[in-house]
Amino acid sequence: MLRVRVISLFPEMFAALTESGITRRASEHALVEIEVLNPREFSEDKHQSVDDRPYGGGPGMVMRVEPLKKAVEAAQSSLALPREQVLRIYLSPQGRRLDKVGVNHLGSIAETKGLILICGRYEGVDERFLATEVDEEWSIGDYVLSGGELPAMVLLDALIRKLPTALGDEQSAEQDSFENGLLDCPHYTRPEKWSPHEGGSNETLVVPEVLLSGDHKRIADWRLQQSLVRTWLRRPDLIEALKARGEFSPELNEILQAGLQKN
Numbered sequence: 001m002l003r004v005r006v007i008s009l010f011p012e013m014f015a016a017l018t019e020s021g022i023t024r025r026a027s028e029h030a031l032v033e034i035e036v037l038n039p040r041e042f043s044e045d046k047h048q049s050v051d052d053r054p055y056g057g058g059p060g061m062v063m064r065v066e067p068l069k070k071a072v073e074a075a076q077s078s079l080a081l082p083r084e085q086v087l088r089i090y091l092s093p094q095g096r097r098l099d100k101v102g103v104n105h106l107g108s109i110a111e112t113k114g115l116i117l118i119c120g121r122y123e124g125v126d127e128r129f130l131a132t133e134v135d136e137e138w139s140i141g142d143y144v145l146s147g148g149e150l151p152a153m154v155l156l157d158a159l160i161r162k163l164p165t166a167l168g169d170e171q172s173a174e175q176d177s178f179e180n181g182l183l184d185c186p187h188y189t190r191p192e193k194w195s196p197h198e199g200g201s202n203e204t205l206v207v208p209e210v211l212l213s214g215d216h217k218r219i220a221d222w223r224l225q226q227s228l229v230r231t232w233l234r235r236p237d238l239i240e241a242l243k244a245r246g247e248f249s250p251e252l253n254e255i256l257q258a259g260l261q262k263n
């Protein structure tokens with residue numbers, strides 16, 4: 001089970017994760033346990049303040065060490081695990097950029113350890129808190145959001161999808177983009193023929209014939225070729241990465257070249 005404690009000034013935001021879709025089902029099936037602690041409840045002043053003005057002046061506010069530290073300690077005891085069995089992560093635009101390798105890495109850590117995810121707000125948190133209470137910093141990309149809640153949910157969703165029984169159909173995670181170093185192939189569903197301009201031109205878009213053939217080998221070959229062409233056109237860096245790892249075989253190159261000629 002993925003055991004997570006989140007430190008956030010906006011606990012209600014996490015309903016988006018626990019009350020919808022795959023992540024909701026994972027919570028209901030006890031694959032994941034998420035508890036959100038609000039640092040405001042650990043503030044000892046009468047206004048329950050969690051932030052203060054920055055030393056040195058300048059705009060914005062900074063989250064104070066004390067309420068955050070107490071919230072993290074409460075999260076630690078609620079996990080009931082020793083310190084070394086908990087990974088404390090601060091979501092930060094200055095952290096390591098999350099990608100598939102990072103998700104897999106954190107997923108394997110979470111198999112044996114609890115996670116505490118700390119969401120910043122305002123200008124960020126007092127540096128002394130990061131220096132003493134946080135193990136790792138992770139970013140979801142080179143842009144700045146108003147708070148760490150959405151990044152924490154992005155990270156959690158990515159981790160939950162990877163849990164063995166979280167997805168109804170085990171196959172669907174394996175076929176996702178990046179799993180084999182390539183982008184996913186295109187998908188189609190009913191109807192077989194569809195016109196984008198109702199009553200207008202008689203242009204009709206049809207499902208590729210191979211997908212209706214029932215021939216599993218041909219379908220798998222077509223999907224691989226589509227993935228290769230799509231990756232080459234949209235993300236040539238992924239093809240280069242496969243080559244650098246020695247995973248882009250002459251056979252794959254042949255399938256790609258044949259696909260490019262058809263396109």
Ligand SMILES: C[S@@+](CC[C@H](N)C(=O)[O-])C[C@H]1O[C@@H](n2cnc3c(N)ncnc32)[C@H](O)[C@@H]1O
Nearest residue numbers: 091092093120123124139140144145147148151
């Ligand atoms: C407005 S941001 C503070 C940004 C900070 N002043 C900086 O430039 O590095 C407030 C909080 O949002 C979160 N945050 C913003 N962008 C993020 C990103 N790309 N990845 C992860 N967390 C992010 C962090 O927790 C941060 O403390």
